[in-house]
Amino acid sequence: MRGVRGVSNGNQVAQTLDSYLEIAAENNPGLQAQYKDFEAALQKVPQVSSLPDPTFSFGYFISPIETRVGPQRAKFSLSQMFPWFGTLEAKADAASLMADAKYQTFLDARNRLYYSVSEAYYPLIELKQLKAIEQENIEILQSYKTIANSKFKNGVSPMTDVLRVDIMLKEAQTNLGILNKKEKPLLATFNNLLNRNEGEAVVVQDSLFVETLPDNFRRDSLLTNNPLLDAIELKQQASEKSELVAQRQGLPKVGIGLDYAITGKRTDMDVEDNGKNAFMPMVSVSIPIFRKKYRAAETEAQLMQEKYSFQKEETINSLTSGYESVWFQLQQQKDLIELYEAQVLETEQTLNLLFSAYGNSGKDFEEVLRMQQQLLKYEKMKATAETQYQTALAKLNYITAKTY
Secondary structure, eight states, X not given: OOOXXXXXXXXXXHHHHHHHHHHHHHHOHHHHHHHHHHHXXXXXXXXXSSOOOXXXXXXXXXXXXXXXXXXXXXXXXXXXXXXXXXXXXXXXXXXXXXXXXXXXXXXXXHHHHHHHHHHXXXXXXXXXXXXXXXXXXXXXXXXXXXXXXHHHHTTSSOHHHHHHHHHHHHHHHHHHHHHHHHHHHHXXXXXXXXXXXXXXXOOOOSSOOOOOOOTTTTGGGSSSSOHHHHHHHHHHHHHHHHXXXXXXXXXOOEEEEXXXXXEOOOSXXXXXTTTOOEEEEEEEEOOOOOOHHHXXXXXXXXXXXXXXXXXXXXXXXXXXXXXXXXXXXXXXXXXXXXXXXXXHHHHHHHHHHHHHHHHHHOOOHHHXXXXXHHHHHHHHHHHHHHHHHHHHHXXXXXXXXXXX
16 A cells, blocks of 8 residues: 655755745734834834933013113023933944844744744645545555455355454544544644635645755754844843943033023113123033942843843753754654655565455455554554654754754
């Protein structure tokens, strides 16, 4: 017995899956939300790198203040504060680094989405294989039933042979019906990742191509250009800039301004510059004497740097152990696939011999049916092992931040 065993080209599978990955990247709302988070973070840069708004004030003297050149009736003031040199630049750097970290988080979310799509795609191929195997099993059992009926009518074999195959045939038909029902939730899971109609058809390959991977496959890229690690590194750098901001905010701020006083004319006498309006340039300096808040902000930034350092170490450990676990799964499934291929071949040979003997003697039909079910089991187990292998490979690609 053979299920769907046409070996497909590995690139064909990749091209089909890649097209779905592209659709998911464009349509998945969760990924779009992550990108909007990055875009929003970019808007922080101009907010923190701008000077504070200038202050304009107007005052009117209810009782004019008499001066030598006349009574002062109103006063306008305009002032602008300037933070210490480099403060705004440090704030902009910190915000920019945090935005870059958000982008790395978006890249990791995209890679995680690719893994989720792959994880939902391969079971659809497995289902297609299992349905084909079960359908072929039904057809073979139906042929067995016809043969057993014929031999019973000719008095060569007992009626129990017909009943045995009939029991197995009903079981196979029930299994096929269950597999058909299983397709709906699998399609819903896959299509929801692509943000499209749950029942939309998905084109999958007939079988999976299992390649032989070299030792330490993609291990060299495990800790290189990994968005998870890059995001933590950027956050750590942003905290260093925040520490610098805290230090510089604890330094004096300088303000410059201008007062303009409107002066009325004296009517009791004529003096030089009678009624002349007054201009007064001003310089102000803030005195940061309350140091507690600046020290707290600086300590906060230092603690955040320590946090990100520990977080980075933990992530490295997690990625390393994750790689080893996934690599074991790949090797395990590869060994099982080879075992099941050999078992299928030997079981088919045994089945052919048993069926030939049954055709000649009409005996041991129960053994023929048992071997038939053994072959069915190995074919199904091989299809499942191929799916688990590809799923593990997709997880390895996620851990090592493969770009598609």
